[in-house]
Amino acid sequence: MKKILLSASLCVMLTTVCFAEEPKAIFQSDDANITASQMVYEYAPESLYHIDTQIGFITDIMLKPGETVQHIAGGDTVQWLVDQATVNGVAHVYIKPLAANIKTNMIISTATHSYRLVLSSTNRFDPIVSWRFSAEEAAVNKKRESLIRSAKGIPQDASIVSDSKKTKKLNFHYRFIKKKNVTEDMIPVSVFDDGIRTYIRMNPSNRYDLPVLYNVDDLEKNKLTLVNYRVKGNMFIADRCFTRARLSFAAKRSLDFVPEK
Missing domain, CATH: 2.60.40.10 (Immunoglobulins)
Structure with missing residues (x-):
């Protein structure tokens, strides 16, 4: 059947x-x-x-x-x-x-x-x-997992990281700076890293304006290096950490994010 x-x-x-x-x-x-x-x-x-x-x-x-x-x-x-x-x-x-x-x-x-x-x-x-x-049943399970994570103090974005040891070391302390002509739906919901990879959760309402990811090598000289990433749902995953990164949506549309010290 x-x-x-x-x-x-x-x-x-x-x-x-x-x-x-x-x-x-x-x-x-x-x-x-x-x-x-x-x-x-x-x-x-x-x-x-x-x-x-x-x-x-x-x-x-x-x-x-x-x-x-x-x-x-x-x-x-x-x-x-x-x-x-x-x-x-x-x-x-x-x-x-x-x-x-x-x-x-x-x-x-x-x-x-x-x-x-x-x-x-x-x-x-x-x-x-x-x-x-x-x-x-899927909705109930998702809610149950959310409650368990909240009780343990684990942010919801941590579910994308499968290694429980890495989950305990997640860094969610990032801020966005130098926003140029970006709309609210272009700004990521969250950015975090596990010490090895960086995870960028994009706003689900942004279906079309997908950015290019750069590492900012030299801000004064505007020296950038293209960074490859893979997509999982609305999450971008880059196999590195950054001191400063840039999401470029167009020639004059971009925003930078940096880890807070």
């Missing part, structure tokens, strides 16, 4: 934006992962889910654990039987058609989600239907 690809990203060289695939308008049975007799879909709040039902059989709709059904709305409330129960903290909605070859839609609402179903009475049925919530 095909798996829905929710987080596929297209990263273009020297850009800071990744584009995620849009969810489908209608998820079909081929889009589900099947575990035993259970069909598991990726939850998308604005998408519809096509569910096959059959006369004489019950389809079990399993909601997210801990949720409580607040309302069930159906387009056809005459030719369909609907019941519900809660088992071990999981809400179940049971659906059964009373006629063949009929269709309707149904919306099951809880305090946090709306499950939008398109029901068809066919010669086969989906025994169990449930959802996974990958995007929500």
Whole structure:
């Protein structure tokens, strides 16, 4: 069976934006992962889910654990039987058609989600239907990591540095000077180093004006050396530290940054 690809990203060289695939308008049975007799879909709040039902059989709709059904709305409330129960903290909605070859839609609402179903009475049925919530779980994990880092006194930008020993030695004490014709969105959000590399987090709103990075060898003579860097998300990573560096956006647009002593 095909798996829905929710987080596929297209990263273009020297850009800071990744584009995620849009969810489908209608998820079909081929889009589900099947575990035993259970069909598991990726939850998308604005998408519809096509569910096959059959006369004489019950389809079990399993909601997210801990949720409580607040309302069930159906387009056809005459030719369909609907019941519900809660088992071990999981809400179940049971659906059964009373006629063949009929269709309707149904919306099951809880305090946090709306499950939008398109029901068809066919010669086969989906025994169990449930959802996974990958995007929500990722957001929760990110928030949890943020709280842990805050509790440990580790700045958020430190997550880009994989070596825990280097993380303890990060220097965030940088300041920007000599700004020439730069707009607010051109100014990096932060600059820090680990004693070996320098990390420059660009403003995510700046999608197009990507700078050239120079080491300032001699300020009075305006002697500069081009420095190569690689891009990870909206972070520029240079394999060196600086006493003074320059981000040049154009001939007359630049700003320097220096470590504070």
